[in-house]
Amino acid sequence: xxxxxxxxxxxxxxxxxxxxxxxxxxxxxxxxxxxxxxxxxxxxxxxxxxxxxxxxxxxxxxxxxxxxxxxxxxxxxxxxxxxxxxxxxxxxxxxxxxxxxxxxxxxxxxxx
Amino acid sequence: xxxxxxxxxxxxxxxxxxxxxxxxxxxxxxxxxxxxxxxxxxxxxxxxxxxxxxxxxxxxxxxxxxxxxxxxxxxxxxxxxxxxxxxxxxxxxxxxxxxxxxxxxxxxxxxxxxxxxxxx
Numbered sequence: 524x525x526x527x528x529x530x531x532x533x534x535x536x537x538x539x540x541x542x543x544x545x546x547x548x549x550x551x552x553x554x555x556x557x558x559x560x561x562x563x564x565x566x567x568x569x570x571x572x573x574x575x576x577x578x579x580x581x582x583x584x585x586x587x588x589x590x591x592x593x594x595x596x597x598x599x600x601x602x603x604x605x606x607x608x609x610x611x612x613x614x615x616x617x618x619x620x621x622x623x624x625x626x627x628x629x630x631x632x633x634x635x
Numbered sequence: 636x637x638x639x640x641x642x643x644x645x646x647x648x649x650x651x652x653x654x655x656x657x658x659x660x661x662x663x664x665x666x667x668x669x670x671x672x673x674x675x676x677x678x679x680x681x682x683x684x685x686x687x688x689x690x691x692x693x694x695x696x697x698x699x700x701x702x703x704x705x706x707x708x709x710x711x712x713x714x715x716x717x718x719x720x721x722x723x724x725x726x727x728x729x730x731x732x733x734x735x736x737x738x739x740x741x742x743x744x745x746x747x748x749x750x751x752x753x754x755x
């Protein structure tokens with residue numbers, strides 16, 4: 524079963540625009556929600572992460588918004604740049620476990 | 636510093652053959668994970684090692700898949716009697732031993748570049 528649902532599958536944004544990727548989860552035991560960035564031929568790299576005791580976390584141009592009651596979280600990329608073009612994965616982890624459960628990914632293209 | 640390395644980067648084999656995929660984690664990382672990433676999908680968990688022992692192998696799809704980490708560092712994922720459906724990128728990740736509840740990194744997993752396995 525798909526425990527973390529991610530949308531959209533692909534996203535095209537103009538340079539300088541805002542990119543928004545959404546994820547929803549079902550397992551209320553999840554307590555850690557990272558976002559990963561993956562370039563072709565590379566492994567995923569941690570971008571930013573949040574715990575459910577806060578509703579928002581910002582690091583530079585990247586912001587996670589978290590809605591615990593709705594069991595949803597999203598990644599916002601401000602002032603999107605062509606170098607941000609990559610595949611983005613949301614993920615979640617249950618406190619008692621170690622492994623990550625990933626969403627299906629969003630392929631972001633930022634046009635120059 | 637060196638990150639997680641995986642060899643080979645690409646492996647082409649024939650249906651029914653045996654393959655071994657190797658992962659060298661970041662030095663000092665006690666936790667090691669294997670994931671499988673099919674085309675257009677997110678990584679799927681296979682197995683997690685804490686030290687030398689497999690702490691959780693619930694993601695291994697069947698008994699054709701096996702992994703070892705005999706000295707608590709390098710790990711090998713072994714696939715017997717490969718099938719075309721095994722074709723995917725196999726990712727390895729490592730993380731440090733931490734409390735799991737303190738700090739902002741929350742035992743961040745660092746991924747290697749993966750091994751692309753193609754079963755013909």
